[in-house]
Amino acid sequence: MALSLAVSPCPNDTFVFHALVHGLIPGTPEVNLTFADVDVTNTAAERGEFDLVKVSYAALPWLLDDYELLPAGGALGRGCGPLVLARSAGQELTGATVAVPGDRTTAYLLFRLWAADQRPAKIEVVPFDRIMPGVADGTYDAGLVIHEARFTYQRYGLVALADLGEWWEADTGLPIPLGAILAKRGSADPAEATEWIRKSVSMAWANPAASHDFVLANAQEMEPEVVQQHIDLYVNEFTLDLGRDGLAAADALLQRSAAAGLTPEVKLS
Template sequence: MALSLAVSPCPNDTFVFHALVHGLIPAAPEVNLTFADVDVTNTAAERGEFDLVKVSYAALPWLMDDYELLPTGGALGRGCGPLVLARDGKLDLTGKTVAVPGDRTTAYLLFRLWAAKTPPARIEVVPFHQIMPGVADGTYDAGLVIHEARFTYQRYDLVSLADLGEWWEGDTGLPIPLGAILARKGVVDPTEATEWIRTSVSMAWANPAASRDFILANAQEMEPDVVDQHIQLYVNEFTLELGRDGLAAADALLGRAAAAGLTPPIKPFV
């Protein structure tokens, strides 16, 4: 029976899951792929809609009763954090409107921890591709962006007010836990799924050209050089294996969030 898989169309996900999705791993089952932004998968997973799913680490407190965290395939790293963008580099966010890509995203959770002493008056959840244009045209005072926006925000004449990755790493010494891969309990064997995905990652690294057409076809009009930068930044050693630092990063993020009353408490991974 085919397994349902939901990931984003971003280059890091299409790079990582190309071999698995295209039936190139002999031991793996057929996979039915759905592309969706992480804000969609965060809530879809809560409804149990997918067998394997990419979600934000910030959404885990609502999902761990039904899913198990896999130690491979996700997005963690250093130097890859969300940015707070505005037209004015000296903008004070107090009383301003900030566009965010989802209310259960890691980016927004980091923003809430960072901005705890000066919360903006209004948060608007906006599709990711609308954030930078909306800030540029004055619809929003500031915007919280992720992924390829690190490489393209200057095109909108925007400036970075804060790099939440730098803030997080400076405060904790840990990588940022952005996206997690979950397996639905009772449906997917987590050990087997880990091996499928780890093999898919290894095959992607061994033969990057094999996934190129698939990546570019789903890269939402990203230029090839931006695609390459995206993959190099977000597919790293933590993608292959979370390891102790990766799990510690998840514990630090969710522990701080629970202590601040932002998320329900969750059992530590380490």
């Protein structure tokens, strides 16, 4: 019986899951792969649409009744947080229109925690690839961006008002929890799925050339050097094993957001 898997087309996900989705790991089932941005998978998971799915840590309070958090395959790290971008360093956020990549993304949750004393006039959910052009042309006063944007935002003439990863790490001492892999209860055995994903990660590291064409084909026109920077930043020790620090980071994020009244209360550890 095939398993359904939904991840983003970003280089970290295609690199991590290449071996699993191409049947290179003995004993694994056939995998039906769907690519979707995380704001799409967050809501699709709430409808129970996939057996294995990549979602935002910020969405977990709405999903853990039906899904179990896996300790492998996700995106956590240091120096890899979302950026708040604008056309000038003096841009005020109070009264501003801010573009964000999704209303249940970790990026937006971090933004709300960071900007608790500021009052943007309007928040607009915008496809990720339209945020930087929209800020550059004045459609939005500021934008919240993730992933490869930290390597490319200067090309749009933009400046970083804040690095929310740096803010989070300085405040907590913990890595930043971005994307989580979940297994649907009753559809995918969590222990087996974790082992498959860890083997897929290990195979990707051992032979990075094997996934090269697959990664580039889905990288949304990113240059190869940016693709490699993306993989190097987001595929790390937490991808292989969430560990104590990773779990503590996710727990801290959700406890803080619940205390601020931004998400339902949930405890991971």
